[in-house]
Amino acid sequence: MLYSEKVMDHFRNPRNLGTIDDADAIGEVGNAKCGDIMKMYLKIKDGIITDVKFNTFGCGSAIATSSMATEMIKGKPVTEALKLSNKAVVEALDGLPAHKIHCSVLAEEAVKAALFDYYQKHPELEKPEGLSDCAACSGGCCSCH
Amino acid sequence: MKVYADNAATTKISDTAFNAMLPYFKEMYGNPSSLYTLGQKSQEALCSARETMAKYLNCDMKEITFTSGGSEADNQAILTGAYLGEKQGKKHIISSAFEHHAVLHTLKKLEKQGFEVTLLPVHEDGFVRPEELKDAIRSDTALVTIMYANNEIGTVQPIRELGAVCREKGVLFHTDAVQAAGHIKIDVKADNINMLSMSAHKFHGPKGVGMLYAKKGINLYTLIEGGAQERGKRAGTENVPAIMGMAAAFEESCKNLEKNFEYVKGLRDKVAAELSKIPHSKINGDITKGLAGTLNMCFEGIEGESLLLLLDDRGISASSGSACTSGSLDPSHVLLSLGLPHEVAHGSLRISLSEYNNEEDVAHIIKNVPEVVAYLRSMSPVWKDLTEGKKQYVIQ
Numbered sequence: 110m111l112y113s114e115k116v117m118d119h120f121r122n123p124r125n126l127g128t129i130d131d132a133d134a135i136g137e138v139g140n141a142k143c144g145d146i147m148k149m150y151l152k153i154k155d156g157i158i159t160d161v162k163f164n165t166f167g168c169g170s171a172i173a174t175s176s177m178a179t180e181m182i183k184g185k186p187v188t189e190a191l192k193l194s195n196k197a198v199v200e201a202l203d204g205l206p207a208h209k210i211h212c213s214v215l216a217e218e219a220v221k222a223a224l225f226d227y228y229q230k231h232p233e234l235e236k237p238e239g240l241s242d243c244a245a246c247s248g249g250c251c252s253c254h
Numbered sequence: 255m256k257v258y259a260d261n262a263a264t265t266k267i268s269d270t271a272f273n274a275m276l277p278y279f280k281e282m283y284g285n286p287s288s289l290y291t292l293g294q295k296s297q298e299a300l301c302s303a304r305e306t307m308a309k310y311l312n313c314d315m316k317e318i319t320f321t322s323g324g325s326e327a328d329n330q331a332i333l334t335g336a337y338l339g340e341k342q343g344k345k346h347i348i349s350s351a352f353e354h355h356a357v358l359h360t361l362k363k364l365e366k367q368g369f370e371v372t373l374l375p376v377h378e379d380g381f382v383r384p385e386e387l388k389d390a391i392r393s394d395t396a397l398v399t400i401m402y403a404n405n406e407i408g409t410v411q412p413i414r415e416l417g418a419v420c421r422e423k424g425v426l427f428h429t430d431a432v433q434a435a436g437h438i439k440i441d442v443k444a445d446n447i448n449m450l451s452m453s454a455h456k457f458h459g460p461k462g463v464g465m466l467y468a469k470k471g472i473n474l475y476t477l478i479e480g481g482a483q484e485r486g487k488r489a490g491t492e493n494v495p496a497i498m499g500m501a502a503a504f505e506e507s508c509k510n511l512e513k514n515f516e517y518v519k520g521l522r523d524k525v526a527a528e529l530s531k532i533p534h535s536k537i538n539g540d541i542t543k544g545l546a547g548t549l550n551m552c553f554e555g556i557e558g559e560s561l562l563l564l565l566d567d568r569g570i571s572a573s574s575g576s577a578c579t580s581g582s583l584d585p586s587h588v589l590l591s592l593g594l595p596h597e598v599a600h601g602s603l604r605i606s607l608s609e610y611n612n613e614e615d616v617a618h619i620i621k622n623v624p625e626v627v628a629y630l631r632s633m634s635p636v637w638k639d640l641t642e643g644k645k646q647y648v649i650q
């Protein structure tokens with residue numbers, strides 16, 4: 110099979126699917142030309158991600174990584190979410206085929222983009238380490254090159 | 255419920271073809287090159303298969319070379335045309351933008367060898383224009399290679415007219431008829447074809463076998479050197495069971511051509527009519543001038559691979575031209591050649607039916623595709639932007 114059981118599980122039953130109307134932060138990465146777009150909505154309270162939802166346009170691995178990434182950051186402090194790596198998401202999914210890794214990069218970028226948005230909206234807060242400079246992503250996505 | 259709707263990728267072998275193969279595994283397993291009776295029986299079998307193929311293509315059996323399939327036949331035909339031309343100082347080849355990779359990659363290889371390639375446009379409807387071919391032919395054109403029917407959208411090219419242009423200009427004409435053979439009537443003489451490739455597994459024959467028709471007088475370039483099989487043009491002990499299966503499948507398909515076409519087209523048209531009701535969807539290529547079973551559609555706001563995976567969960571096997579199903583970053587070159595933007599081409603679905611499909615299959619497809627499209631749209635940020643007016647629909 111192309112995908113692991115875990116990938117198929119998250120693809121078939123995506124966790125935290127949806128949008129948040131009064132989100133504290135929103136991150137959107139990728140573009141339709143490349144075939145994958147991910148949009149992440151966060152609720153943040155006292156430095157903790159209390160809720161997260163996503164919408165994704167993309168392939169099986171894009172949807173599965175979105176789902177897994179939301180699970181990995183929900184309830185976590187912002188500082189920890191910023192450390193979420195694409196590699197960790199892929200490992201949590203028991204791997205992805207080599208040519209699909211690029212589709213998974215978006216999950217990490219979406220989290221970073223959402224948190225960037227959050228600190229843009231809250232200039233009074235001290236910016237944590239690891240916050241991306243690029244509004245869209247950490248440089249790996251289609252819209253950056 | 256299982257619905258196989260990917261007949262353009264490959265087909266189920268027919269009982270007739272399957273049964274025609276069986277005696278050549280354990281009974282008549284002799285090498286056709288051996289002179290004892292067992293070998294000669296295999297030789298006779300090959301001869302009868304060649305006769306069958308020739309009969310339904312309207313050519314001579316000496317004009318047929320058995321190959322390992324469509325890709326090999328395409329490679330051999332194109333290299334033959336190129337190298338024959340080169341001997342006369344002609345190094346220009348004309349093809350179309352939406353050929354199969356077996357053709358396009360062979361042309362890429364020739365470009366590295368100093369050949370110049372012109373790819374004709376196929377326009378929004380998916381057809382090469384004979385006038386444009388006429389204008390593209392130069393004094394140094396060695397070969398024209400244009401597919402009979404496209405594998406992704408099914409459009410059947412005006413082969414007879416294209417062949418006539420080539421004949422008038424004295425240029426060799428090859429056609430990749432892998433999708434057409436066994437599905438629509440082919441007459442290499444009337445169609446003005448000099449070389450033609452086909453593959454058995456697209457018309458209910460076995461995989462890994464095909465053939466190349468080359469008009470008498472065309473000295474084929476040999477891809478595989480070795481023994482004297484296929485008049486020295488394709489070495490290797492012949493795959494007798496597969497060749498027998500191909501001939502049986504081809505005969506069966508050709509005998510039922512009109513009947514199958516009407517039946518399959520009836521099913522396909524129903525699917526097309528129902529799926530066209532999905533808002534912001536579009537049929538790619540003009541299917542009124544296409545193969546009976548092929549339907550290629552785009553659904554705005556979704557991506558093809560996730561569509562295929564969810565359809566698979568519902569028992570439907572189909573295919574897509576999205577980048578994520580091709581393993582590359584770009585969606586199908588066929589869909590791009592029609593002028594579709596990338597973001598729309600990613601949301602494509604190809605359904606290809608055969609005479610083994612039925613009304614129940616159609617009902618299953620037209621129930622499930624709209625549901626899955628709606629679900630994927632419900633989670634798509636692109637669709638959200640479209641419905642909220644933040645982005646303009648490409649497909650109205």
Ligand SMILES: Cc1ncc(COP(=O)(O)O)c(C=O)c1O
Binds near residue numbers: 323326401405
């Ligand atoms: C138009 C066309 N040409 C060539 C091929 C290659 O044929 P084969 O798989 O027999 O090598 C195919 C099938 O994939 C095809 O659809």
Ligand SMILES: [Zn+2]
Binds near residue numbers: 145169171212578
């Ligand atoms: Zn992808």
